[in-house]
Amino acid sequence: MSATTTIVTSGNSRARRSTRRVEPIYYLFLLPSLVLFTLAITVPGVIGIFFSFTDSIGIGAWSFNGLTNYIALFSDPAILQSYLFTFGFAVATVIVVNVLAFLLAVGLTARIRFKTGLRAIFVIPMVISGIIIAYVFNFLFSNSVPTAAGALGIPFLQTSLLANPDLAWIAIVIVTAWQAIPGTLLIYIAGLLSIPGDVYEAADLDGASKSQQLVRITLPLVAGYVVINVILGFKGFLNAYDIIVGLTNGGPGTATRSIAMTIIAGFNGGDYAYQMANATIFFIVAVLISVLQLSLTRGRNQF
Numbered sequence: 001m002s003a004t005t006t007i008v009t010s011g012n013s014r015a016r017r018s019t020r021r022v023e024p025i026y027y028l029f030l031l032p033s034l035v036l037f038t039l040a041i042t043v044p045g046v047i048g049i050f051f052s053f054t055d056s057i058g059i060g061a062w063s064f065n066g067l068t069n070y071i072a073l074f075s076d077p078a079i080l081q082s083y084l085f086t087f088g089f090a091v092a093t094v095i096v097v098n099v100l101a102f103l104l105a106v107g108l109t110a111r112i113r114f115k116t117g118l119r120a121i122f123v124i125p126m127v128i129s130g131i132i133i134a135y136v137f138n139f140l141f142s143n144s145v146p147t148a149a150g151a152l153g154i155p156f157l158q159t160s161l162l163a164n165p166d167l168a169w170i171a172i173v174i175v176t177a178w179q180a181i182p183g184t185l186l187i188y189i190a191g192l193l194s195i196p197g198d199v200y201e202a203a204d205l206d207g208a209s210k211s212q213q214l215v216r217i218t219l220p221l222v223a224g225y226v227v228i229n230v231i232l233g234f235k236g237f238l239n240a241y242d243i244i245v246g247l248t249n250g251g252p253g254t255a256t257r258s259i260a261m262t263i264i265a266g267f268n269g270g271d272y273a274y275q276m277a278n279a280t281i282f283f284i285v286a287v288l289i290s291v292l293q294l295s296l297t298r299g300r301n302q303f
Contacts, residue, residue, distance in 0.1 A: 045283075048276045048279060048280070049276070049280050051272065051273050052069055052070070052273055052276040052279075053067070053069070053277075054273050056272050056273040057270045057273070058270070058272035065273075072274065073277060073281060081255075082257050082261070082262040085258060086238060086260075089172065089173065089258070090237035090238050090240070091234075092173050093173050093180070093233070093237045094230055094233045096177045097176075097177045097180045097181055098184060098233065100177065101184035101185040102222075102226075104122060104181070104185050105188035105191075106192065106218070108185075108189060109189055109192045109193060122181075122182055123182040123185065123186065124182070125179045125182050126183050130179060130242040130243045130246070131243070132246075133178070133179055133246070134242065134243045134244075137171070137174075137178075141161050141162050141247075142160045145161070146160060162247055162248050163252060164252070165252045165253060165255035168247075168251070168255055168256050169255070169256055171248075175243055176237065176240065179243070180236070180237075184229045187228060187229055188222065190225070191222040195217075199217055200217065231293050235286070235290075238259070241258060241260040241264070244256055244258055244261060250265075259282050262275070262278065263275045263278055263282070
């Protein structure tokens with residue numbers, strides 16, 4: 001009995017060691033991607049961080065100036081405004097996109113006619129370039145909407161939302177949500193289709209209404225998908241650029257200038273080192289948000 005136990009134990013130990021061992025061929029397949037990522041992302045990032053401690057304008061001679069750029073960032077109202085706008089825009093858009101996408105997903109997975117065709121129609125915005133969408137909506141907000149508002153007698157829409165520094169962000173949220181909803185919708189549809197039908201049949205037998213099933217069954221079972229969509233959406237909206245350029249170009253004034261727009265405008269305007277410091281701070285903030293989200297959602301995003 002003892003010998004048998006020893007053999008089994010040693011066999012299990014060898015099995016555990018063999019399962020932990022990674023075949024060298026996997027590293028060989030990983031190497032090209034690792035090299036490309038290092039050359040395209042890591043090396044430029046390190047070089048950019050290095051130049052954030054200089055007075056470089058992107059070309060020509062430069063010298064070290066220590067933390068001067070970083071100190072100036074925290075007292076620059078234009079930089080602070082871009083951060084406030086970007087984070088406020090990201091939070092508002094995440095809420096709008098997820099609420100609408102979830103409701104659409106519930107409708108498109110219900111027992112309705114033509115739901116397959118409707119799914120195809122609803123995902124069309126996902127394959128259209130953001131800058132093209134922005135220019136189309138720019139025309140609508142600047143011409144079609146004011147004309148229709150004038151005919152209907154709606155005063156606050158008779159002038160373009162894009163020209164109003166207090167309301168322009170609403171137009172940006174609408175257009176960004178219009179493009180982002182399809183991707184979020186597909187994830188929610190996948191989550192809803194993964195719920196066993198027996199669960200709803202049991203709920204029907206217990207007399208649960210459709211609204212009760214939605215709140216007490218559907219939402220808890222797709223919570224992991226909600227987490228995924230919130231994280232992906234928030235990360236993407238923090239980098240907002242092309243739609244804002246096509247709609248307002250950061251205006252009126254600098255009311256809708258995002259962090260990405262501020263950084264790129266600085267590169268083109270000779271503030272290379274200064275905006276590289278801004279990009280470094282933005283990178284650190286993004287990493288901290290990622291770590292916070294992972295710590296808050298660890299163990300809750302399994303699906």
